[in-house]
Amino acid sequence: MKQVVQNYRSGELALLDVPEPACKPGGVLVSTRYSLISTGTELMKVSEASKSLLGKAKARPDQVAKVMQSVATNGLAATYRKVTSKLDSYTPLGYSLCGVVTAVGDGITDVSVGSLVACAGNEHALHAELNWVPKNLYAPVPSALSPRHAAFGTVGSIAMQGVRRGEPQLGDVALVIGLGLIGQLVVQLLVASGVTVVGVDPDPARCALAESAGAALCAAPGSDTVEMAVATLTGGHGVDQVYLAAGGSTNQPVELAAQLARDRGTVVDIGKCSLNLPWNAYYEKELDVRFSRSYGPGRYDPSYELEGRDYPIGYVRWTERRNLECFLDLAARAKIDMSPLVTHVALFEDAVETYRSLNDGELKAVAVLFEYPRAETPELSVPADSVEIGGPPAEPMGLSHDEGAAPGLTERTGTEPDKTEPNGTAQNSAEQNGTPRNGAERNGHRAVAVRKSTVRVGFIGAGNYASSMLLPHLAENERVDLHRVVTTAALSGANAKRKFGFRHASTELDDLLGDDTVDAVFVVTRHSSHASLTNRALRAGKAVFVEKPLALSEAELDSVRATIEETGNDRLQVGFNRRFAPLLNETRRQFGRRVGPASVRYLVNAGGLDGGSWYTHDAEGSRFAGEGGHFIDTVSWLLADDPVTVYATATPGHTDLQVVLTYPDGSTAAVTYTTTGSAQFQKETIDFTADGKVLRFDDFTRAAVYARRKWVSSRLPKARDKGQAAELREFVDAVAEGRPMPVPFGSLAATTSATLAVETSLATGGPVHLRELTP
Known part of the structure; x- marks a missing residue:
């Protein structure tokens, strides 16, 4: 299918071929009929992308701050890879459309194939021929409303939410500053609410358009006409509300708002303009400054937008979806008229040229619509002017998390437990050779590992x-053929295909698992899907590399054990990369042999998370469950054994954790995981003490061993190498050469059990004996 995209690094706009999105549960697949260009928000993004790197930095100082924090935490090289990967990617445009439902996901009962819907969201209502839209981000279109006007639904909801934030009452007088698309809709909504409106905009045509929609008077900023009209309409008191629907860097709108608002009036910011509030003016009138956040309550809440959890109407009267439904209803009853706002309708195939004309100023427009090619579909439930929309009903597809994929040809070898030398140092299992302990069966034949070039x-x-930590290393490995990539978002797959050379990209998991030519599958998805996808890939006969964590519960871990036992396929590696870090390996070598028990202290200065981080979602487990395996695995590798008990305690709210682990030889380890430390301090620090020696390791940049002879690493490391490159190389070599996996499954399971035991210990207040969990 075709989709409008932009490369934020170069500014390039393109109409790109991307995989069709999957129809996942909880949403619908929509064939777009019309999509609306937001001439404010979208053109700002297009213009921003055309700037130099310095210009982009000046435009987004918030992102620059995040980059600097990432440098402090992860190092310059890792941050550079992450930033350049993100910049040099195609990003989508669009967030308001109308289209026809072509497939319905599980759990959807309010629409059917053929229903006409208005859709919202900058990740779901894109300028694309097909979009998957979750339940709370679409609304059925009333039969009296044309698809062309229903495409305004999202932008109309933004205007409506802004008006709601102002709480206008019958007889009020309001000032609307900025008469672009949002401002025009605000004017119409206020007039429909019985409010007298005065508008301000430097464009005479927009002023005339707002007056034709019912505004009492509109004029350019600085005009005496506006001030006189406000004085006349309000008896000299000033307007009740000011709606800021303007953009740009000038501070004129907020200054004008203070000048023309009444005492204790309300100022609502809907657009994105400078807000350097003149303190005296706002203080003397005690103005109430409010922000209007996009389409309404539910915006940016993944439980609402993605999981379909509605807010009870008794507590939240107007949500995103209810605002969308309300706007569509008003438009259907002719209370709002979009006809005069439609300046231009362009064919979707001309999208790139249309954006260029808008950005260059050749095309002057309030609202521009893209019209999409129509394909005949049977029995469409749409108005008479909406026939011949969309395509034939699509079968449900996507990254389902159930198990039981059809098995494929399996190439497996078993692994024996790490052998421990007398000094307590484990041999790397990737260096072991041997014949398979077991193998997967297909069609009655036991498959064994084979060597591959x-x-x-x-x-x-x-x-x-x-894209930043795994694929760049794999793309450089001559042994690797990046064959298929499967993503839930079509554009993510297209980006990976373009940047790393995948042969195929799709949103259909069965395309990958059913491909018998694929040797190894990488699972790099949200934590809650790891165990299920790992099981499916193992059952399909693939070697599997899954990012941590392997599982979020003992039940999930047991399911992986059962899959391995049932199939004989134990070709599994979890992304515990720190044990492969070159500096850490060299430091352990410098420490040398160990005879007696060791004492380990591991401080993890993890830092806080943004409120919107998916790490905070309940479905993804606790933060430590997702990340803690890294540190437990590193300690177990240093001690060459698996822990036997776990005891955890925490500060209120579990913001900081203390995790104590004991080992069979009497060694102990304390992992301190804190989110309340200073961002200026390094993230990871290890102290390892035994036999009169101390190993000190500082955040993959510096290390020392204090013994009879002191050893200190270089003070000028090239970068923080946390072991991803070496881990991937060993995994690929093991698959290619039929050797055991770099880390035995028993060790992976023990680390996972120990990580999960932290939550159990916190809940019970006592130690957890792991041998009882993993006999």
């Missing part, structure tokens, strides 16, 4: 971590 790889997920 090339490993054909498939990826499930291609987000920031995969």
Whole structure:
């Protein structure tokens, strides 16, 4: 299918071929009929992308701050890879459309194939021929409303939410500053609410348009006409509300708002303009400054937008979806008229040229619509002017998390437990040779590991971590053939295909798991899907590399054990990369042999999370469950054994954790995981003490061993190498050469059990004995 995209690094706009999105549960697949260009928000993004890197930095100082924090935490090289990967990616445009439902996901009962819907969201209502839209971000279109006007639904909801924030009453007088698309809709909504409106905009045509929609008077900023009209209409008191629907860097709108608002009036910011509030003016009138957040309550809440959890109407009267439904109803009853706002309708195939004309100023427009090619579909439930929309009903597809994929040809070898030398140092299992302990069966034949010159790889997920920390290393490995990538968002797959050379990209998991030519599958998705996808890939006969955590519960871990036992396929590696870090390996070598028990202290200065981080979602487990395995695995590798007990305690709210682990030889380890430390301090610090020696390791940049002879690493490391490159190389070599996996499954399971035991210990207040969990 075709989709409008932009490369934020170069500014390039393109109409790109991307995989069709899957129809997942909880939403619908929509064939777009019309999509609306937001001439404010979208053109600002287009203009921003055309700037130099310095210009982009000046435009987004918030992102610059995040980059600097990432440098402090992860190092310059890792941050550079992450930033350049994100910049040099195609990003979508669009967030308001009308289209026809072509497929319905599980759990959807309010619409059917053929229903006409208005859709919202900058991740779901894109300028694309097909979009998957979750339940709370679409609304059925009333039969009296044309698809062309229903495409205004999202922008209309933004205007409506802004008006609601102002709480206008019958007889009020309001000032609307900025008469672009949002401002025009605000004017119409206020007039429909019985409010007298005065408008301000430097464009005479927009002023005339607002007056034709019912505004009492509109004029350019600084005009005496506006001030006189406000004085006349309000008896000299000033307007009750000011709606800021303007953009740009000038501070004139907020100054004008203070000048013309009444005592204790309300100022609502809907657009994105400078808000350097003149303190005296706002203080003396005690003005109430409010922000209007997009389409309404529910915006940016994943439980509402993605999981379909509605807010009870008794507590939240107007949500995103209810605002969308209300606007569509008003438009259907002719209370709002979009006809005069439609300046231009362009064919979707001319999208790139249309954006260029708008950005260059050749095309002057309030609202521009893209019209999409129509394909005949049977029995469409749409108005008479909306026939011949969309395509034939699509079968449900997507990254389902159930198990039981059809098995494929399996190439497996078993692994024996790490052998421990007398000094307590474990040999790397990747260096062991041997014959398979077991194998998967297909068609009655037991498959065994074979040697390969090339490993054909498939990826499930291609987000920031995969694109910055895994795929660059794999793309450079001559043994790797990046064959298939499967993503939930069509554009993510297209980006991965373009940047890393995948042969195929799709949103259909069965395309990957059913491909018998794929040797290894990488699972780099949200935590809650890891165990299920791992099981499916193992049952399909693939070697599997899954990012941590392997599981979020003992039940999930047991399911992986059962899959391995049932299929004989134990070709599994979890992304515990720190044990492969070159500096850490060299430091352990410098420490040398160990005879007696060791004492380990591991401080993790993890830092806080943004409120919107998916790490905070309940479905993804606790933060420590997702990340803690890294640190437990590192300690267990240093001690060459698996823990036997776990005891955890925490500060209120579980913001900081203390995790104490004991080991069979009497060694102990304390992992301190804190989110309340200083961002200026390094993230990870390890102290390892035994036999009169101390190993000190500082955040993958510096290390020392204090013994009879002191050893200190270089003070000028090239970068923080946390082991991803070496781990991936060993995994690929193991698959290619039929050798055991780099880390035995028993060790992966023990680390996972220990990580999960932290939550159990916090809940019970006592230690957890792991041998009882993993006999």
